[in-house]
Amino acid sequence: MPQPNPWFSSPADAVDRLAASGYLADPATATTAYLAGALEKPLLVEGPAGVGKTELAKAVARVTGADLVRLQCYEGLDEARALYEWNYKKQLLSIQASAAAKQAANGGATSNGDLRDHEIFTDEFLLTRPLLTAIRREDPTVLLIDEVDKTDVEVEGLLLEVLSDFQVTIPELGTVAAVRRPFVVLTSNATRELSEAVKRRCLYLHLEYPDAEREREIVTSQVPDLEDRVAAQLVATIGKLRDLDLKKAPSIAESVDWARTLVALEIGELDDKAVTDTLGVVLKHASDQERAIKELRLKA
Structure with a gap:
């Protein structure tokens, strides 16, 4: 599938294709959705609950044939749930299995050096969460960061690296950069004010209940x-x-x-x-x- 850049050919194209999927977008919504794809910038959609913010991201995924990756935000969300974590149980089992195999091969003897040589920080042991999953995908992807205002302020620091350069740094593996930038939609019910740093990296759309x-x-x-x-x-x-x-x-x-x-x-x-x-x-x-x-x- 060719890379959709832009995802929509024009605001009018966005209106027509979104409508065909059941999402009736007004001119402002269609124009902002078009620009989010054309400029490859995240789209922050703010407004009261139930006005179609989340549905917009789902509709974009439907009409473009992209996969939807969703990060549902909540109070207490941390890097391990948003970005990645290591599969510690699998790492421990791998170390134990490797030690047992080397001990058997050495006639019952082993050494700390043998264990230090065992690599456990590889893709095999990496559990990717929504942010890293979306960045690593080569196929067209819509990344929905839903209800971002429910997270702690500290999580915004994590989002800044992702939204600025579409890359994340994993200390054990290095920097992982997006091969294909996802179409990013952040939604907010405006229960708290988001930082200016996050807003500056996004296009902005405010949705209200329709007439x-x-x-x-x-x-x-x-x-x-x-x-x-x-x-x-x-x-x-x-x-x-x-x-x-x-x-x-x-x-x-x-x-x-x-x-x-x-x-x-x-x-x-x-x-x-x-x-x-x-x-x-x-x-x-x-x-x-x-x-x-x-x-x-x-x-x-």
């Missing part, structure tokens, strides 16, 4: 059996729910799930009873459901 018309297009493209009138009612209700002070506002994916639920239940009118009966599809906290029923004055 009603765009969301209706997304829902009906994913659930074509949904009646237009019900789709309009659903999108209007989703908008009202997002205006409430909820623990977790409904995501676009949950809007689609709700549409599928209504089709499955053959609901042709999204009245108060239908909303109340199916509210658990879009609101996953009891307090949110109680607030929605109260604020929207829903009647069973």
Whole structure:
């Protein structure tokens, strides 16, 4: 497969191909996705949970035929889980097996020199994690660094080397540089401010919840059996729910799930009873459901 550089031939090409995979990108999203491939720069996508940040990376992988490598970030993530670690158990077993073989060959005698000569820091004992896996791959790869704002600040130092030169240094093996730069997407829910050093190395895209018309297009493209009138009612209700002070506002994916639920239940009118009966599809906290029923004055 020829190297996709750029991954998209133009912003319009990005719009068309992403749409064909089910991801409806607005002009800003399509342009930034195109530039991320053309300039070979990481793309930082920021916005509230559920607006399609992670799905953008998945869609790019689908339409370009690239493999998706995902690093799910969380508090406490360290280098061993993000980059690499040595398989210590395998190293120990290898040392023991080598020592036993040399002892048998030497008539029961062995020496510390024999053990020092045994090489255990090679690819055979290296456990690659997402960052190193993506860098070493020769095939087209989309590297998704998901919810980077959940990591500790120290992890950003690790990302800087990767995002700056697309290479990492392994003390025992040396520097490993990317043969083919991956398409990198970092997502952030903006729960904390990322360092300027990381931002400086990235293109930036901010995503918000789509307007009603765009969301209706997304829902009906994913659930074509949904009646237009019900789709309009659903999108209007989703908008009202997002205006409430909820623990977790409904995501676009949950809007689609709700549409599928209504089709499955053959609901042709999204009245108060239908909303109340199916509210658990879009609101996953009891307090949110109680607030929605109260604020929207829903009647069973």
